[in-house]
Amino acid sequence: MTPQLDRHLIKIVVSLTALFSSALVDPSEEQSKTQWVAPVTEAPKKNPVASNESSIAAGQKIYLKRCVACHGKAGNGDGPDATDLGIHPAKLSDPAVREETDGALFWKITVGKKPMPSYGTRLSPTDRWNVINYLRSLARR
Ligand code: HEC
Known part of the structure; x- marks a missing residue:
């Protein structure tokens, strides 16, 4: 050669x-x-906000303003931004998500995960719990 x-x-x-x-x-x-798993220290945290009508209504307001673009109206992960960004936001209506504790969801909403923003500074703790109460009410429908 x-x-x-x-x-x-x-x-x-x-x-x-x-x-x-x-x-x-x-x-x-x-x-x-790889699954997104909340730290074991966060998952057992109890939701301090009672899931009543006013909390769910407040949570719905936040959800429709901040989350619906990606996660979709019914939490199916089919919001308009999801298609634009070519991402697959979690299906919040999924049984796997439903089974997660409020503490785990709270931690995820607080820290975020690209492309999902972190809401630790964008939403007060009470509002983050309100959103979780709203998500739970979606799951019951
Ligand atoms: C820019 C799009 C976007 C926005 C806005 C957004 N998310 Fe997400 N979200 C995602 C994506 C993508 C994931 C999946 C992350 C992963 O697992 O890699 C996710 C995951 C989650 C999860 C975790 C589900 C699981 O697997 O346990 C929760 C809970 C959640 N989002 C709630 C919210 C809430 C509440 C809001 C509004 C306050 C919100 N998200 C706003 C894109 C978004």
């Missing part, structure tokens, strides 16, 4: 290797498959 052909072959092998490894390890893909 001529040295030139040799170098050519090496180039092909190197670029093929790069191609395959990038296809195999896509970090964003990796993340979306």
Whole structure:
């Protein structure tokens, strides 16, 4: 083999290797498959806000203003922004989400997870609990 052909072959092998490894390890893909789990210290937190009519109404207001664009009216993850951004927001109506504790949901809403914003500074703690009370009322429908 001529040295030139040799170098050519090496180039092909190197670029093929790069191609395959990038296809195999896509970090964003990796993340979306791992479940988002709240820390064990947060999950047992009790909801201090009673789930009454006024709390649910307050939660609904916040949800329709801040969450509906991604999570959809019925919490099915089909809001208009979800399609635009090409994301899959959690289906809040899903049994798996319903089974999560209020504390776990509170922590998730507080810290967020890209592209979902964190609401720790955007919403008061009471409003975050109100939204959770609203989500629970959606699930009962
Ligand atoms: C920009 C779009 C966007 C907005 C706005 C948004 N979310 Fe999300 N949300 C997401 C995405 C995407 C996920 C999935 C994150 C993941 O698991 O990787 C998510 C996940 C969640 C989860 C976790 C569900 C689970 O798997 O346990 C909860 C709870 C939640 N969102 C509530 C809310 C609430 C309440 C609001 C409004 C205050 C809100 N979100 C606003 C995109 C959004």
